[in-house]
Amino acid sequence: MGIISARKDERKLSFSQKLYFPEIFKGMWFTFRHMFRKTVTLEYPEKKVILGAEFRGRPVLVAESGKERCVACGxxxxxxxPLAISMQAAETEDVKERYPAVFEIDMLRCIYxxxxxxxxxxxxxxxSKEYDFNFRDRKDAIHGKDRLLVESSALKERLDFLRKMKNKNFGKVFNFLTGNNRHSVRDRV
Ligand code: SF4
Ligand code: SF4
Incomplete structure (x- = not known):
């Protein structure tokens, strides 16, 4: 077996570099200095991120006194x-006439x-602002109405954000009859 000769372009190490200790101490000194600096990372899950209203977390159904606003229009x-939502409409005596008897979101499909x-x-x-949830199996990832319904008071920040950001021209461009729009949430505020 022949002796492997060094490549011509190989980096030459000085004596101190060959010892490695100076570089190790440099690295340790760097780490030591950072121990006293202000941390930029968060100790999740003990500490949670404070999110703004613009954050898009888990989609939820808005409820008013336990009843969904949804009219099951589809x-x-x-x-x-990703076809994450499935629902089944049913009739109701309420003014909105239809409601979702079944409403499910497959959170393994949802792309937010x-x-x-x-x-x-x-x-x-x-x-919603919810982002830290998990599931143990595929069935558990399908959120039904029992997990989707959230009272509007708990979602106020997002609802206010949407009103501010959406439909800026609503009612300004053409006249409309409020009676024709009585199912709309805008008539409930
Ligand atoms: S949540 Fe209900 S009302 Fe809204 S789009 Fe879906 S089916 Fe229609
Ligand atoms: S992927 Fe999720 S956020 Fe997007 S439309 Fe479907 S359910 Fe809504």
Missing amino acids: LCARSCP CGYCEEVCPEEAIVM
């Missing part, structure tokens, strides 16, 4: 790119795009 399900919130005519589905 727009959110049609516009959901916010399209469902964007298209909903009732502001009945909104992106």
Whole structure:
């Protein structure tokens, strides 16, 4: 077996570099100095991030005194790119006439795009601030009405944000009859 000769372009190490200790101490000194600096990372999950209203977390259904605003029109399900939403409409005696007897979001499919919130005519589905949840199996990842319904008071920040950001021309461009729009959430405020 022949002796492997050094490559011509190989970096030459000085005596102190060959010892390695100076470089090790340099690294340790660097780490030591950073121990006294202000941390920029967060000790999650003990500490949580304070999120603004613009954050798009888990989509939830807005409820008024326990009842969903949703009128089961199906727009959110049609516009959901990964087909994460499924629902079954039923009739009700309420003024809104329809409600979702079943409403499910598969959180393994959801990509937090916010399209469902964007298209909903009732502001009945909104992106909450919730981001730290998990599931043990695929069934557990399907959120039904029991987990989706959240009182509007708890979602006020997001609802206010949406009113500010969406539909700036609502009612300004053409006249409309309020009676024709009585299902809209705008008549409930
Ligand atoms: S956020 Fe996007 S992916 Fe998730 S349920 Fe809504 S439309 Fe579907
Ligand atoms: S778009 Fe809104 S009102 Fe229509 S089914 Fe979805 S959540 Fe309900």
